[in-house]
Amino acid sequence: MKIRRRDFLKGVAASTLLLAAEQNPAQAKRARKDLPPNAVGILYDSTLCVGCKVCEHACKQANNKVAEHTSPNEPMWDDPQDLSDKTLNIIKRYGVEGQKDSVEGFAFIKRHCMHCIDPACVSACPASALVKNPENGVVTYNKKACIGCRYCQVACPYNIPKFEWDSPFPEIVKCQLCSHLLAKGGISACCAACPTGASLFGPVEKLRLEAKRRLGMEPGKYYDFPVADIESTEVQQHRAGGYVKHVYGERELGGSQVLYLAGVPFANLGLPDLPEDSYVALADGIQYAIYKGMVYPIVVLGGLIYIIRNREEKK
Amino acid sequence: MQERQALGGKVLTVPFKVCAAIALIGLFFIGKRFIFGIGSVSNMNDGYPWGIWIAYDVVVGTALACAGYSIALIIYVFNKGEYSPLLKPALMTSMFGYTLAGISVIFDIGRYWQAYNIFLPWLSNLHSVMFEVALCIGTYILVLWMEFAPVLLDKFKADQLKVRLNRIIFVFIALGILLPTMHQSSLGTMMLMAGHKLSPLWWSGFLPLLFLITAVVIGYAAVIFESLIAAIAFKRPMEMHLLSKISALMPWLLGLYLVVRIEDVNLRGYLPLAFEGGLLGNLFLLENLLFLGALLILAYPNNRQNPQLLFIASCAMLLGGSMYRFNTYIVGFDPGTGWRYFPSVPEMFITFGIIAAEVMAYLWFVKTLPVLPRLTKA
Numbered sequence: 001m002k003i004r005r006r007d008f009l010k011g012v013a014a015s016t017l018l019l020a021a022e023q024n025p026a027q028a029k030r031a032r033k034d035l036p037p038n039a040v041g042i043l044y045d046s047t048l049c050v051g052c053k054v055c056e057h058a059c060k061q062a063n064n065k066v067a068e069h070t071s072p073n074e075p076m077w078d079d080p081q082d083l084s085d086k087t088l089n090i091i092k093r094y095g096v097e098g099q100k101d102s103v104e105g106f107a108f109i110k111r112h113c114m115h116c117i118d119p120a121c122v123s124a125c126p127a128s129a130l131v132k133n134p135e136n137g138v139v140t141y142n143k144k145a146c147i148g149c150r151y152c153q154v155a156c157p158y159n160i161p162k163f164e165w166d167s168p169f170p171e172i173v174k175c176q177l178c179s180h181l182l183a184k185g186g187i188s189a190c191c192a193a194c195p196t197g198a199s200l201f202g203p204v205e206k207l208r209l210e211a212k213r214r215l216g217m218e219p220g221k222y223y224d225f226p227v228a229d230i231e232s233t234e235v236q237q238h239r240a241g242g243y244v245k246h247v248y249g250e251r252e253l254g255g256s257q258v259l260y261l262a263g264v265p266f267a268n269l270g271l272p273d274l275p276e277d278s279y280v281a282l283a284d285g286i287q288y289a290i291y292k293g294m295v296y297p298i299v300v301l302g303g304l305i306y307i308i309r310n311r312e313e314k315k
Numbered sequence: 316m317q318e319r320q321a322l323g324g325k326v327l328t329v330p331f332k333v334c335a336a337i338a339l340i341g342l343f344f345i346g347k348r349f350i351f352g353i354g355s356v357s358n359m360n361d362g363y364p365w366g367i368w369i370a371y372d373v374v375v376g377t378a379l380a381c382a383g384y385s386i387a388l389i390i391y392v393f394n395k396g397e398y399s400p401l402l403k404p405a406l407m408t409s410m411f412g413y414t415l416a417g418i419s420v421i422f423d424i425g426r427y428w429q430a431y432n433i434f435l436p437w438l439s440n441l442h443s444v445m446f447e448v449a450l451c452i453g454t455y456i457l458v459l460w461m462e463f464a465p466v467l468l469d470k471f472k473a474d475q476l477k478v479r480l481n482r483i484i485f486v487f488i489a490l491g492i493l494l495p496t497m498h499q500s501s502l503g504t505m506m507l508m509a510g511h512k513l514s515p516l517w518w519s520g521f522l523p524l525l526f527l528i529t530a531v532v533i534g535y536a537a538v539i540f541e542s543l544i545a546a547i548a549f550k551r552p553m554e555m556h557l558l559s560k561i562s563a564l565m566p567w568l569l570g571l572y573l574v575v576r577i578e579d580v581n582l583r584g585y586l587p588l589a590f591e592g593g594l595l596g597n598l599f600l601l602e603n604l605l606f607l608g609a610l611l612i613l614a615y616p617n618n619r620q621n622p623q624l625l626f627i628a629s630c631a632m633l634l635g636g637s638m639y640r641f642n643t644y645i646v647g648f649d650p651g652t653g654w655r656y657f658p659s660v661p662e663m664f665i666t667f668g669i670i671a672a673e674v675m676a677y678l679w680f681v682k683t684l685p686v687l688p689r690l691t692k693a
Contacts, residue, residue: 307392
């Protein structure tokens with residue numbers, strides 16, 4: 001008995017080492033994911049945004065969200081400080097504390113779900129309450145499946161999902177790219193409302209090309225800019241801004257369906273510098289190496305049952 | 316004659332009543348949470364969606380409850396039957412620790428009334444680390460109760476049932492070793508997804524391995540700690556012969572942990588962060604110094620015979636391991652954009668209530684059930 005037991009343990013040790021080798025964190029990543037076939041998204045161009053916040057209003061109207069008052073004074077207007085359980089889309093203005101805009105520059109930024117190509121929230125959710133549509137790639141939420149564990153909030157690299165902390169029956173709240181409007185052939189409410197074309201809806205492939213076109217523009221010269229939907233014919237003439245030569249969201253963490261262009265460094269707009277491989281790919285890779293087809297766990301369980309049974313019978 | 320005995324004596328002692336009072340306060344706030352929502356009792360927020368209920372009750376709590384796992388590992392896998400006297404008390408604390416972690420998850424999750432969704436095949440997300448952890452911990456709670464059941468069956472003289480259970484108990488023992496190995500490492504994998512939000516002093520591809528090692532280290536440390544405390548509290552002889560033998564393993568485990576932990580941070584180039592004097596750097600150093608201290612104490616065979624030093628070393632391991640886990644989930648986690656988190660008083664009372672309930676259950680069980688080894692008069 002002793003010898004067999006030792007052989008078994010040797011086997012376990014050997015396979016653990018193999019596993020460890022396979023599990024070398026640098027190599028455990030799974031392959032990157034591709035853009036869904038009919039992926040739609042938003043190109044937000046900070047240089048075109050005038051900060052009118054009409055998109056915030058349109059978003060609240062389209063998604064049945066109420067106003068929120070965060071200022072200590074008598075409430076006068078809807079003044080969300082950040083995304084919240086009542087605000088799925090927000091315009092923020094970058095400025096440096098104590099500095100004049102004319103010295104430090106300023107810029108608007110619009111924040112909402114990025115609709116990642118490899119979304120951490122979808123991978124994290126244990127109950128498939130967050131899913132990525134295989135056709136248009138929109139990440140949607142199903143409250144009937146959600147258990148409220150909030151792992152999506154921990155996992156989201158952009159801190160997008162919000163939770164209804166003050167409700168006894170809370171839900172997760174996030175931008176779903178107005179999927180209820182898309183289903184009726186429409187576009188997201190924020191883009192439909194945007195008066196300057198700063199928020200532009202459309203197929204991601206076309207938005208990527210449009211972003212590239214803008215990066216090639218000569219600052220100060222006039223160009224045509226599509227408005228609302230890149231597939232519509234409506235255009236406006238604007239002077240091209242001085243762009244930072246980078247399309248944020250094209251490669252970050254495997255890419256997203258929301259893309260950003262800006263005239264100031266993205267880090268200033270609260271968009272962190274991120275690697276091209278998603279953290280999901282790494283976590284999945286490690287889980288996959290260990291639990292591939294449940295082979296290792298079943299082998300280990302079989303071995304354990306074998307040695308424990310023998311031991312109990314000897315007693 | 317039985318190998319184990321109930322201690323007997325009064326259950327309603329002063330410590331028991333103090334614990335009951337704390338548990339009642341906790342219960343009050345739990346009631347408030349169910350009526351007015353999590354925000355009414357907790358400081359958790361959209362930046363810090365997990366607070367002490369997850370980081371302490373589940374992530375640290377289940378590690379403290381790895382006593383049963385660690386002892387089962389040494390008895391069954393390494394074939395050291397002499398540790399059997401330590402098994403039942405260890406299994407019992409594991410059973411309480413895991414059961415209460417399971418219960419605290421129910422009031423932590425927002426939509427508890429549909430928690431079963433995780434296990435509906437058409438909703439289960441097999442890619443989710445959370446799914447794997449929930450499934451493993453859920454099953455392990457059942458397994459622990461089955462492993463402990465013979466003690467209860469003895470008490471109620473249900474001999475037939477016990478014979479039947481004994482015929483299949485090896486399956487539960489085997490699961491009792493496999494499941495913690497899986498979910499304790501997955502508790503580490505879980506925070507891989509936090510990516511840039513977790514300080515590079517804690518974020519690492521080795522999170523699963525480091526979480527597994529700390530579970531085993533904390534498990535053994537808890538056995539030593541509980542055994543010494545029980546000996547003093549109930550005026551029983553210390554089980555020094557077993558404890559010193561078990562602690563001979565610890566320097567190896569601690570050494571392995573420290574090498575992986577430090578070298579991993581070093582290879583990624585973040586070791587200088589530890590010496591910058593900030594909170595995170597200091598906590599990183601403290602965690603590892605606690606483990607190093609325990610290693611240095613336990614490396615000398617003479618020290619392992621000394622109950623005081625053994626107790627100090629076990630405290631250092633409990634603290635170091637718990638801090639590592641807590642820091643990974645809360646202190647080292649920074650979602651950016653100015654979010655802050657410090658647990659509120661009601662939130663802490665719910666956690667204190669859970670700990671109090673655990674102590675009460677321990678006292679009640681050891682006094683009324685044959686858990687601790689029977690003393691033979693010398």
